[in-house]
Amino acid sequence: MSRVRVLFIDAYDSFTNNIVSLVENQLGVEVTKIHIDSYVGDLATFIQPFDAVIAGPGPGNPEVLDDVGIIASLWRIDETHIKPVLGVCLGFQSLVCAFGGRMERLSRPRHGISTQVDTCGKDLFNGLTDFQTVQYHSLRANLGQPEPSCIASEPCSELTPLAWDLSDPSGGPILMSVKHRLKPFWGIQFHPESILSSSEAKNVIRNWWLLCKKWNQSREDLRGVEKTQSCSLNNDASGDTYTVDSLSPSSMPATPSSENSMSSNTSYTTTRESSIAENYVHTAIPLDRLTVSDIVHRLELQNDEFVVLDSEQRLMANLGRYSIIGQVDRITTKLTYQAGNGVIKITTAEYTALEQVGSLKSALSYLKNYLNQHKVENGYRDIPFWGGLMGYITYEGCLETIGIPTQTHANRDDMCFAFVERSIVIDHLHGVVILQSIKSGDEIWLQSTSSKLLGTSPTTSIKPATPEALISRLPEKSSYMSKIDRCQEEIQAGNSYELCLTNQAAFKSRKSPSCTSWQKYQTLRALNPAPFASYLHMNSATILSTSPERFLNWARPTLDEHGRSLSVCQFRPIKGTVQKTQILPDGTPHGVALQEAMQILSTPKETAENLMIVDLIRHDLHGVVGSGNVTVPTLMQVEEYATVYQLVSVIEGSIYSTPALSSRTSGIDVLASSLPPGSMTGTPKRRACEILNTLEDEPRSIYSGVIGYMCVGGGGDFSVTIRTVFKWDDEDEGGNETWRIGAGGAITILSDVQGEWEEMCGKLGSTRRLFKE
Ligand SMILES: C=C(O[C@@H]1C=C(C(=O)O)C=C[C@H]1O)C(=O)O
Numbered sequence: 001m002s003r004v005r006v007l008f009i010d011a012y013d014s015f016t017n018n019i020v021s022l023v024e025n026q027l028g029v030e031v032t033k034i035h036i037d038s039y040v041g042d043l044a045t046f047i048q049p050f051d052a053v054i055a056g057p058g059p060g061n062p063e064v065l066d067d068v069g070i071i072a073s074l075w076r077i078d079e080t081h082i083k084p085v086l087g088v089c090l091g092f093q094s095l096v097c098a099f100g101g102r103m104e105r106l107s108r109p110r111h112g113i114s115t116q117v118d119t120c121g122k123d124l125f126n127g128l129t130d131f132q133t134v135q136y137h138s139l140r141a142n143l144g145q146p147e148p149s150c151i152a153s154e155p156c157s158e159l160t161p162l163a164w165d166l167s168d169p170s171g172g173p174i175l176m177s178v179k180h181r182l183k184p185f186w187g188i189q190f191h192p193e194s195i196l197s198s199s200e201a202k203n204v205i206r207n208w209w210l211l212c213k214k215w216n217q218s219r220e221d222l223r224g225v226e227k228t229q230s231c232s233l234n235n236d237a238s239g240d241t242y243t244v245d246s247l248s249p250s251s252m253p254a255t256p257s258s259e260n261s262m263s264s265n266t267s268y269t270t271t272r273e274s275s276i277a278e279n280y281v282h283t284a285i286p287l288d289r290l291t292v293s294d295i296v297h298r299l300e301l302q303n304d305e306f307v308v309l310d311s312e313q314r315l316m317a318n319l320g321r322y323s324i325i326g327q328v329d330r331i332t333t334k335l336t337y338q339a340g341n342g343v344i345k346i347t348t349a350e351y352t353a354l355e356q357v358g359s360l361k362s363a364l365s366y367l368k369n370y371l372n373q374h375k376v377e378n379g380y381r382d383i384p385f386w387g388g389l390m391g392y393i394t395y396e397g398c399l400e401t402i403g404i405p406t407q408t409h410a411n412r413d414d415m416c417f418a419f420v421e422r423s424i425v426i427d428h429l430h431g432v433v434i435l436q437s438i439k440s441g442d443e444i445w446l447q448s449t450s451s452k453l454l455g456t457s458p459t460t461s462i463k464p465a466t467p468e469a470l471i472s473r474l475p476e477k478s479s480y481m482s483k484i485d486r487c488q489e490e491i492q493a494g495n496s497y498e499l500c501l502t503n504q505a506a507f508k509s510r511k512s513p514s515c516t517s518w519q520k521y522q523t524l525r526a527l528n529p530a531p532f533a534s535y536l537h538m539n540s541a542t543i544l545s546t547s548p549e550r551f552l553n554w555a556r557p558t559l560d561e562h563g564r565s566l567s568v569c570q571f572r573p574i575k576g577t578v579q580k581t582q583i584l585p586d587g588t589p590h591g592v593a594l595q596e597a598m599q600i601l602s603t604p605k606e607t608a609e610n611l612m613i614v615d616l617i618r619h620d621l622h623g624v625v626g627s628g629n630v631t632v633p634t635l636m637q638v639e640e641y642a643t644v645y646q647l648v649s650v651i652e653g654s655i656y657s658t659p660a661l662s663s664r665t666s667g668i669d670v671l672a673s674s675l676p677p678g679s680m681t682g683t684p685k686r687r688a689c690e691i692l693n694t695l696e697d698e699p700r701s702i703y704s705g706v707i708g709y710m711c712v713g714g715g716g717d718f719s720v721t722i723r724t725v726f727k728w729d730d731e732d733e734g735g736n737e738t739w740r741i742g743a744g745g746a747i748t749i750l751s752d753v754q755g756e757w758e759e760m761c762g763k764l765g766s767t768r769r770l771f772k773e
């Protein structure tokens, strides 16, 4: 029997793949996805191979043709070509508009809010009790009924209401579901696929499917007996009892995921003997009292290009176990890309090559192939990095991966990775330093480097230094506040559910050999300890980061019990911020203590903010790893950082793949499909980024992109480049350099304008303290 197929029409939403996953898992069907503006020729003909259609959620207004595209035509398909349709949110609203309903703005948009839905207990809701479910909408469908009821009436006599949200007496009833009286059209305003929606809400999908099957069967029967007269399509299923057991879930079991695939009781041989495997050599030595800074100093890296992913100031037991120092020298190969020009540049010791790749997304595929060609299988098992690509991607580079064109700046790389062959990994948990190289025959370097580290007693000879800011450009309060208003207007209009608004400060300081970038970084990391701190100097970019936020980590693949390659990946978005108690210069305390922070971070405003990003990341991840392979092991946990409390969630995915090396799905595919980081955009991602582009005054640049590594052994780790001070060499002028800091925060309909301004200033303050102003 051929597999049942469902067509999903995606209105560029950031929850689409979660619905696809729910449908595939619950119904055992195959879902094909197209966009609202995909060219399909005649829609009626196009949908014929499908058993049913889902018209998805999305930004905008169903009365605006550009926002719904071909969804608007679904409802006009003639009787002979008609197929069962489920409209979800925007799709539901479009159904209502097609049959006489109107849209109006909610007085209080409902984004990431979980409420009870009261149902008629029939049809889509047959056998289901009233349930909790999440909503994401700004607009409300109005059927012109004086009171909420489940009986169709003028002026929308073709639509039968099936469910209402009556939880907000002052805001009034909100229509949650309808069906068409004669045609096989159903709609739901709520989001059953959200991680916080109840299983009862999810069962609506099963009920819909039973109704579809029944309708399709009656259509078949009619065709079978070749009835010539027109038939009644009344498919009211009220009162029917359905056996949901007859459905065949086809989910691939979600593999229990672990935070870190390394065993926690790893032991090292801290000898100076080197092991050689292919072109990989390493030496492990005791860390003793060496610091990351000592190592950088002893190896004399500080005045050259190098990268440090720095976890020395470990804050949490499960984060920041390793620091990685990547050596970059004259002969290190670099792979760079500037947004907008479609060309990846490969610079080696011998030559510079340009390859037309088209986009940053394809540049990442290029890097994936590059790493496959330099694959190492026998590195030191217990550390995550053996060598490979270390670098960054700017926010504008990230935008290109979602099809938003951006301007480029000559001499500035939007993607810059060095192919690091010599590296030093410090395991802070076990106090071990692993020196390693993937250059063939590099034992001499190993020996000389370990002698330098073992040599003299550890002293920190590079002193942290504090730069003096000559001219500072700080965010302007009235301008920022008016942008918050504009974000909220966009949200009111249904164009977005959450927007991460940001802006930048700039500090000019004198270039000085007694206050180098590395010294500045030393100061910053002491002032603002963070689990994902990093220092990078490559080409014209210098980055001093104290990021608290992991973007994406993926483990080196292993074989599962079925012989498939499996790599577990993890996102750790932060959304929800409260300032910790601090004593201001005038002696007054500011901010809150843990107990109060916990209370604030559990209010609907903060949890909605976090939930939206969790659902968005689940969507990004589902798009690569497929249905049933995404879990949320931690939902909204409060974590303490140097100056703030933050609400953190963890989303994990199992990347299974076929043995064929070239077609293997890897963490790099997840990376390429998940940029820019959802916590820095808002949702739906694409529309949010378009809106933010019109609001923000300048490119975000390094801020709000990602920084990290992709290892030759198959793993990877990236943080979100926030709480970061950065500069471009082309802005150096007259002995001065210009350092920039971006800061922002997520704006929702529940945001308080003054509160958001203060939150942004608080985040800016955590790194601005680097400068003496
Ligand atoms: C925008 C920033 O941070 C982001 C926004 C957060 C929020 O809105 O609560 C929290 C962490 C980051 O994802 C920033 O640090 O500048």
Ligand SMILES: NC(=O)CC[C@H](N)C(=O)O
Residues within 6 Å of the ligand: 056, 057, 058, 059, 060, 061, 088, 089, 090, 091, 093, 136, 137, 138, 139, 140, 493, 494, 495
């Ligand atoms: N999630 C959605 O589909 C939202 C639909 C519409 N843009 C609204 O805000 O009401």
